[in-house]
Amino acid sequence: MPEARSITYAEAIREALDDAMASDESVFLMGEDIGVYGGAFGVTTGLLQKYGADRVRDTPISEIGIVGIAVGAALVGMRPVAEMQFSDFTANAMDQLCNQAAKLHFMYGGKAQVPMVLRAPTGSGTGAAAQHSQSIESWLANVPGLKIVMPSNAADAKGLLTAAIADPNPVVFLEHKLLYKTKGEVEVGSYSGGLGSAVVTHEGRDVSIVCWSAMVHKALAAAGSLKDQGIDAEVIDVRTLRPLDRSTIVGSVSKTGRLLVVHESPLTGGFGGEIAATVTESDAFDFLEAPVKRVAGLETPIPSNPELEKGVVPQEEDIVKAAVEILAG
Amino acid sequence: MGNVVELNREEATELLTTMWTIRRFEEAVDDLFARGLLHGTMHLSIGQEASATGAIAALEQGDYITSTHRGHGHCIAKGADVTLMLAELLGKESGYCRGRGGSMHIADLDAGNLGANGIVAGSIPIAAGAALALKQRGSDRVVVCFFGDGAANEGAFHEALNMAAIWKLPVIFICENNHYGMSMAWTKAVAIDRLSRRADAYGFPGMTIDGNDVIAVKEATERAVKRARSGEGPTLIECLTYRHKGHSKSDQNLYRTREEIKEWRDKDPTQRFARVAIDAGLMDAATAEDIAEEAEQRIARAIEEARSGPDPTLVGIEDETYA
């Protein structure tokens, strides 16, 4: 076994960036305040000193420019890793991400490649309210050409980011702000993997709880409480929304006969619908013993007040309650 | 007129050949469209051949361009194979983009054409990004970024020009001011008298030139390329020009007068350059005519060849989305 030690999610991301920059000259970082400041969440701290201002490039507050310049640099062979200071600001750069980065490979008949990563802190829980707290994965999940990654823990964050940087396609890498300080065992040295595969984080027989990013931790806590009530929940961490590992999800539901999808973004149009449809369209449908359920964010922007903020996104109790209802039939 | 004395015979022949090839290409596709043999839409640059031709004539092999929805001229001037372009417009598997791109999305990466773009101003940040990559790798290559007067009012223009300025990127911004963004007169879309003034705001040189003078465009671009190659950063060149045809395929020309169109047809850059080259003794009248004639024949042959290319199928199309 390679040596491992406990580090934070933010440190794991930094290690992946550091390893990629050390081993590949074409990798460079750009974004707002990523240099001396170290990024709004400190993820890039220390990299400027190590790699210099050309490879850890502070940009003006210009999201179209950041993403567009990454696209252009990638087109001619670089591997830019751009940072959106908050995932909400991706709205400013939507054209460059969805009309340019995502489409150029197909649109130009397969000759162009856009090997770039767009990292973005996402999700609620910091009190920053509506314009700095939303989860944007569903906006992007309907865009063929993008890959969408949402790691839930430090070890995955490192392996997935390494894979994302090496990937010849544009990858959106969404980092949950509440996870930055969470610790986990992470291998020393560079490793890559997980892109396009979901993982069973906790095995169980009674109900499959499918989730990603910060919700994995709430689902795992819920699985603990459910155990006390005699319910054996299985937790699946989707990790990559695009490409989606449908077979792991279908396999799990075929075993448990029950599906609960949990996500932080609002219910309507949320990615949970895609997962529910995947299961009902599959052979797992025959094994379903109860209607599929979704626990998701309320249909509101994220409010600032801490109690309201908690109230509009799924909590452990909501997941437990939904699972109990599913089991009750 | 730019300084014709600086040109030799070979250069003059090359410039005129490119201009006539663009003109004949676009007349031919206009005709194919009218006869129902081409579908979709297209944006013709008839009347604007000088800006594409002159700017690209200032480049060397290995330099890049980014293009626009009105990009046939840029593509041809950068050395594209017209047969592959026509095949692309005809939706053929044998086209530049296997029939997936069409008129608005031709890219010819091997020739350094990073692609046309259906999003107004979409390629301006991309050009800056390519220039950043070149600079970072220590290359002395440059990028020419074409866009229209309308594109200059997009946010992407502002962000990209500012970033190109602060990092002194080797990019030359060529604004082809053809007086309209679709139906919107450029003078109604801005409150300044020259779009090139925008360069002042970013801290690099800007100039407005006669965009129907291929030599003037070439000379201005050469100076900008020199500046870019020596690490001094970008230049904004506004080329005043005019499109003879409608914006795209559904234009009734309700926003401009016949007189105005006539006035600009009389300033046709291609015929004008032919006259200048003949007057300067760089070619005789018969040669100039031959160039136009040969271009027409070359395009006619290319159309035949392109039309016989295979049509694409849906087989495996979902596997093409990702590299």
Ligand SMILES: Cc1ncc(C[n+]2csc(CCOP(=O)(O)OP(=O)(O)O)c2C)c(N)n1
């Ligand atoms: C972002 C965006 N907005 C609007 C359009 C529709 N549109 C296509 S071309 C065009 C006019 C562009 O004007 P200009 O930049 O001057 O270029 P020109 O067509 O004159 O060459 C418009 C409005 C578009 N394609 N993209």
Ligand SMILES: [Mg+2]
């Ligand atoms: Mg225009």
